[in-house]
Amino acid sequence: MSQRLNKLQTWMKENEIEVSFLTSSENVFYLSGYFTDPHERLLALVVFQDEEPFLVCPSMEVHDAKRSGWDHEIIGYSDIDHPWEMILASINKRINGVNKAAIEKEHMNVERYEQLSQLFPKASFVSAEEKLRLLRMIKDAKEIKIIEEACALADYAVEFGTSEIKEGKTELEVLNALEYALKQKGVTEMSFSTMVLTGANAASPHGNPGETKIKKGDLVLFDLGVVVDRYCSDITRTVAYGDINDKQKEIYDTVLKAQLAAIEASKPGTSAAEVDLTARRIISDAGYGEFFPHRLGHGLGISVHEYPSLTETNQLIIEEGMVYTIEPGIYVPGVAGVRIEDDVFITSDGAKIITKFPKELQIIK
Numbered sequence: 165m166s167q168r169l170n171k172l173q174t175w176m177k178e179n180e181i182e183v184s185f186l187t188s189s190e191n192v193f194y195l196s197g198y199f200t201d202p203h204e205r206l207l208a209l210v211v212f213q214d215e216e217p218f219l220v221c222p223s224m225e226v227h228d229a230k231r232s233g234w235d236h237e238i239i240g241y242s243d244i245d246h247p248w249e250m251i252l253a254s255i256n257k258r259i260n261g262v263n264k265a266a267i268e269k270e271h272m273n274v275e276r277y278e279q280l281s282q283l284f285p286k287a288s289f290v291s292a293e294e295k296l297r298l299l300r301m302i303k304d305a306k307e308i309k310i311i312e313e314a315c316a317l318a319d320y321a322v323e324f325g326t327s328e329i330k331e332g333k334t335e336l337e338v339l340n341a342l343e344y345a346l347k348q349k350g351v352t353e354m355s356f357s358t359m360v361l362t363g364a365n366a367a368s369p370h371g372n373p374g375e376t377k378i379k380k381g382d383l384v385l386f387d388l389g390v391v392v393d394r395y396c397s398d399i400t401r402t403v404a405y406g407d408i409n410d411k412q413k414e415i416y417d418t419v420l421k422a423q424l425a426a427i428e429a430s431k432p433g434t435s436a437a438e439v440d441l442t443a444r445r446i447i448s449d450a451g452y453g454e455f456f457p458h459r460l461g462h463g464l465g466i467s468v469h470e471y472p473s474l475t476e477t478n479q480l481i482i483e484e485g486m487v488y489t490i491e492p493g494i495y496v497p498g499v500a501g502v503r504i505e506d507d508v509f510i511t512s513d514g515a516k517i518i519t520k521f522p523k524e525l526q527i528i529k
Contacts, residue, residue: 168195168299169211175295176213176266182259184211184266184292185280190466191268191296192219198232199394200225206247206276215258220247252283266292297471301463302485307395308509311464311487312518314355314397315507317390319521321346322401325360325386329405329528335360335373338384346390355389355396355468366402366501369458369493380406383416383500384528389468396468398489399519400505403526412500415452416525419502422446422492423523426460430490430508430515436478443492444476452494461489464507486510487518 172195176184186192186209193199196209196219208220216236221229223240230238239254241247255262262284267277269291280289303311325342339360346354361371362378366385378384382405389398402416422443429442440460447456463470464487472480474488491505504523508515 169217171299172211172295173213176211179264179266179290181264181266181290182213182262183255184209186211186266186268186292186296187276188268188271191292191300193394194296194300194466196229196232196234198229198234200228205243206241208251210251210255212258218254220251248279248283255283262287264288264290266290266295268292268296300465301471302483303465303487303509304485307465308487310393310395311397311507311509314390314392314395315399315518315520317346317349317351317392318388318397318399319519320349321388321390322386322399322521325388326384326401326403326526326528329378329384329403331379331405332377334375334377335362335365336375338378339373342386342388351390351392353391355391355398359385359387361385361387361501362405364498364501367495367497367499368501369495369503371501378405381408382406383408383412383502385501385503387503387505394466396464396466397507397519398464398468398491398505399507399521400491400493400503401521401523401526402502402504403528405528407527408500412502413525414450415494415496415500416502418447418450418452419492419494419504420523420525423490423504423506426490426492427506427508427515427517430482430510432482432484432510432512434482436472436474436480436482437476439482439490440474440476440478443490447492447494452496455494455496456492457495458493461491461505463488482510484510484512490515 192209205222211217218237220239226240324345328338328341360373362384363382365371385402387400426443429439459475461474493503495501506519
């Protein structure tokens, strides 16, 4: 954690920022090692150029914060305390006035921004997001190992889910069975709400599982992820229940071809735009361009959707150490919905695939 804080402090010195006031659970965890969801209560990590940082959290969580390994000051406050006065006092002990402060503009609400503005009426506020995104974008060996563990559990979940496919079972029945199987393996949290979608429902990219029953000739789409030590995985597989028609098979083969090509294109020095376009051209050339309505993928880590977005307009250059998803899809209402998604880690040689469940069309009899 100290190396991460040092990188942030170097950036602060270069930009003459006296204090960074960080409030998202994900960035507080990334820099401190302590994760909590404080709900409506204030959580903050306050960082200076050279002085000791401090953590702000509800008093009932102070013990947990210490157990996480944070060995600097912690300001714990009760529900009847005014934490802003305590924060000001701790800042004033370290520095004499604030002319420029970094905050998470996309996360901080207006009420808290107004509180900070009252504490530091002469300060200008700049965004901390861009720097934090870049720091989190490149994963270290420990982070990769944890993500690989999360991916292995996601693979298991898809494998178990496909084994639950039976005539007349509902989407929710299959979903509940696979999540229960994960709980038996010690999984306490999913990366996002699990999707099991069958038939026409699979043609909705963000559909909601329900009471629709699986029947022969359906494509069944699984989209899920598992959280391990605060890091996420994210996998999508589409399988066939019984024989499918030629159009469904054509759509599946097109998505698979696009996905494999995008993985091959993922290497240091290539732009995110070119990786996206590699898949998008294949789908467009096959006549399905209008049915691929979303980005190719997204960064993955502490959040299931991290920087960067792999879009056809993002000229960001791919770097070694990045982890992101590659998930092209084709969604034709009334015909088929297919998405195939892997998590990949960028090495000096290209993309290493870390979700392993087979992608060749699985036909469940």
